[in-house]
Amino acid sequence: xxxxxxxxxxxxxxxxxxxxxxxxxxxxxxxxxxxxxxxxxxxxxxxxxxxxxxxxxxxxxxxxxxxxxxxxxxxxxxxxxxxxxxxxxxxxxx
Numbered sequence: 001x002x003x004x005x006x007x008x009x010x011x012x013x014x015x016x017x018x019x020x021x022x023x024x025x026x027x028x029x030x031x032x033x034x035x036x037x038x039x040x041x042x043x044x045x046x047x048x049x050x051x052x053x054x055x056x057x058x059x060x061x062x063x064x065x066x067x068x069x070x071x072x073x074x075x076x077x078x079x080x081x082x083x084x085x086x087x088x089x090x091x092x093x094x
Contacts, residue, residue, distance in 0.1 A: 002027050004079075009088070016091040022079035032074040035091040040066045042088060046081030 003026030010017040016035075019042075020028070030050075045061045052074055060081075061067070079085050 002029065004028050014093055016093065018089045018091070019086065020089060021084065021086045023084055024079055024082050027076055027078040030074070030076045033069065033071060033091070035093060036068065036071050037073075037092065038066055038068045038090045040064070040088045040090070042086040043084070044081070045085045045087055046079065048078040048080035050076040050078070 003023035005021050007019050007021075008016065009019055041061050041063050043063050047057075047059050047061065049057045049059075051057065058080060
């Protein structure tokens with residue numbers, strides 16, 4: 001991860017909860033999710049999400065918002081803003 005740190009807060013038989021902090025311009029790097037997951041934003045998140053095939057989706061998500069994505073999601077998430085951003089990812093184990 002480039003200028004993005006992840007800290008596992010909880011990892012048990014049912015969920016893994018990880019906090020991610022991004023510096024401006026920070027990114028996760030390309031990855032594919034092995035579980036369904038939910039994101040809860042801690043700060044405003046100005047995201048640029050690179051998708052397979054070359055598409056990039058940009059969005060601004062307010063603090064305290066959430067969204068979910070299915071197992072198999074593949075992308076690179078970037079902080080497209082000038083301020084640090086943070087969110088919590090809750091992965092749902094089966």
